[in-house]
Amino acid sequence: MPLLREQVASRVRPPRAGSLDPMTAVAQGAALFAMTVGLQAQGEPAAPPTTGPRVWLQHPAVTADLAPFVVGRVLDPAGLVGVRVEREDKSWTTGTEALDKENTFAMPLALRPRTANDFRLFAVQSSGAEVPLSPPTFRIIHGLTIGDPPLARTVGVARADNSVMPFVERGVPLPMRRTFTLHTVAPVSPNAPGFALLVPIVQGEFLLAHLCRLVGTISLEAGALKGPLPAGSAVDITIELDRGGRLTARALIPALSQTFDHVAQLVVASLSLDALGTTLDELSARLRTAQGQAFRDGAHSTIAALGAAHERVADAATQLDVARGGDADAGEMARRVLIEVDAELAEFEAERGWPLAVDDAHRTLSWAASWMGRYGDEAERKLFATSFARAEQWIKAKKPLELAREVRVADRLGSACYFRDSHNCGWELEYAASRISEASDPVAAQAAINAGRTALAANDKSGFHAALHKVRDLLPPDVDDQRLGHDSGVR
Amino acid sequence: MNAPRLTKNPFHVLGVPPSVDRMEAERAGQKLLALIDLGHASTAEHASPIGPRPLSGDDVRLALSALRDPTTRVMAEAAYLPPAPAPKAEPPIEWAAIAARLSRRRPFFP
Structure with missing residues (x-):
């Protein structure tokens, strides 16, 4: 139908390929897409057992580049001097790439065009012998990259105080990978099997975890830990989303050089x-x-x-x-x-x-306004008024993420004024003292409280705040907040 | 020209000259992203005309996004200034030699 084609051409500005058969255009597009994602009719072969030194790999899953980089860090570097990568068909291999002082390596690869490329990884020992790394293989598909699809909803990690740390925000082009460092809220011992610290992954536009949907959880199983993990330990959390919505989350505990993984389907991207x-x-x-x-x-x-x-x-x-x-x-x-x-x-x-988020915003704004009225200076009041007006706009526009950001600004301004009242400082310290038996290190918590009291008596504000922060880090999160935050074990 | 445009020029962020083609820029960006995810120390900063600036994964993604768009790439090329040379390491002060020359006691500081 030439008329229809002309109308489509006049309304859709991008260049069109007029030579395509309309009856097969969709099938051709699907075939091109299938090629880019390496769709295979046969099942994946069983993965070989992984026993070698562990490596943390970073590489694109699909790329239009014939020479992409693979970058990695060897987590068990004892006795190793380098790494070698070999393509599965054995027609191409790198030389031995020496590990740098951070036990990392970066090597350009050679891909065969328009196909899935499997690579084997070997660790080179000081004796010259080679052993397979764990994971022993990885795959990169060379193919067309069709325009990056945007993420439909924000993905983040729920924290123990019922807040959400957004990792990948709505609208960013996929694939996307983000890494942030959070800290554990409780000690975990490998001698207590059955216990686990949870890292809940949530999806939604709210910064309150209980209003977001839980889409996956990384479980830091006590029985699987290589050693004891004190409260406050750093956990590097990486969330990776491929262009189809497959979510891979990984938690690296630097202190133990140990990783925990989780895979979830956000929507229904997989063709399986x-x-x-x-x-x-x-x-x-x-x-x-x-x-x-x-x-x-x-x-x-x-x-x-x-x-x-x-x-x-x-x-x-x-x-x-x-x-x-x-x-x-x-x-x-x-x-x-x-x-x-x-x-x-x-x-x-x-x-x-949405109504719950608005209620929470109004509560925080009124709390901040009351302390701003008493202790805020002129500049702070101006900032607060701007923030308040913006928050009202976001409420009208029903934009939860933007509203939460504005409320956070008002909350910080209100907190600054709240701590100008010496009674409030004393009250916060005494509340912390009442929970000292719950602290992960009661002796250190008591010392911090004593330091805080001394600083308060001497009107040393910075000393007081340092002490209060230390006590807060030693105390576990509020039980109700933690439950609302999908039982998160990180903050 | 404002300061962020000067210091966060995509070419400075990716550490590549304006003459690179799109694929080379993509490759450099993907490598940088991977190293940042691993927390490699070499990716803490990038060069800029006013000296080293902090580097983050978001900077790299924004730089890649800017270079994919022909219009913003031309603007980045026009705004490109060569990065400042890395500061030369000052030679350590030989306090012991100075003290010996002046016949004074050795100072407490090194």
């Missing part, structure tokens, strides 16, 4: 039918919860919308069964339905959390 089935089950459970909440709220329009969504999920389950019988189109239809229902549910969850 098993992954689709798992996502469908999770979505059904979320739908049931949402329906229950809508019934309790008496939200009639939401009940109707969720009922329709439930029917579509039931249809998707049928399509999935058909797909298991070999109909790939049915699998695609099921996948599309799940993506749409996931988006509808996210909207419902955000709507439900």
Whole structure:
């Protein structure tokens, strides 16, 4: 239909390929995309056992570059002098790359074009002998990179005080990888199996963890630790999202040179039918919860919308069964339905959390305003007024992340004024003293409290704040906040 | 020209000259991101016309994003100034030799 083509060309400004057959254009696009993600009909071979020295690798999963870098850090460097990488087909290998003083290496690779490239990693010992590293292999796919898809919702880590540390914000181009350092809130001993510190990964636009959806958890199992981990230990958390929505989270404990991993499916990106089935089950459970909440709220329009969504999920389950019988189109239809229902549910969850977020913002703003009125100077009052006005704008615009940032500014200004009142300083110190038995190191906590009291008596504000911060680091988080923060074990 | 544009020029952030092609810039950026994720000490700072500046993963991603867009790349090329040469390490003061020459006692500080 030439007329239709002309109209599309006039409305869609980007250049078009007019020579493509409209009947096969979608199939060609799908084939190109399948090539970029290395889609294979056969199953993955079983991974070989990993027993060698461990290495922390960084490399692109898919790249259009034929010579990308692989960068890594050897976590067990004893007796090793270098690393060598060999392509699986043995037609290409690097020389021995010496480890630098930080036990890291960076090597350019050579990819075969338009295919999946598997590489083997070897550690070179001082004797010249080679041993496989752990992991022993990695894969990089050379292919087209189709425009980076944006992330639909913010992903972050819930902290023990029920706040969220955003790692990857909504709208950033995928793939994306971010690393931040958090600290443990409780000691963990390998002699206490069964106990675990949790690092909850949440998705949502709120900075209050209980308003966000839990999408995965890294569990720092006590029994798996190589040694005792005191409270306050640093944990480097890396969250990686590939362009399909597959989330990989890794926690590195530098003190023990130990890593813990977790993989989750954020939406339904994987083409594997098993992954689709798992996502469908999770979505059904979320739908049931949402329906229950809508019934309790008496939200009639939401009940109707969720009922329709439930029917579509039931249809998707049928399509999935058909797909298991070999109909790939049915699998695609099921996948599309799940993506749409996931988006509808996210909207419902955000709507439900919004009044709670606004309540919390109003509480914080009024608290800050009361102390600002008593102790704020002119510049602080101006800043607070600006922040307050912006917060009101974000409330009207229903922008939770921006609102939370503005509220945080007001909270800091209010806190500064709050601590100008010596009674408040004394009260904070005595509250900390009342919880001293809960401290991870009661002796150090008592010493810090004594130092704080002395500083307060001498009107030494900086000394007082240093002491108070020290005590707070030694105290565990509030139990209620921790429960709301998905039982997070980090801050 | 404001200070961030001067110091956070994408070419300075990535440590590459304006003559690099897109693929070389991507490669340099991806390598930097990987090293930053590993916490490598060499990636703590980048060179700039007014001396070393702190470097973060976000800086690298923004630099890569700027160089992917032909318009912002031209602006970055136009705004490029060569980075300041690394400061030369001052030779250590030979206090012992000075003290011996002046026939005084050895100072407490090294």
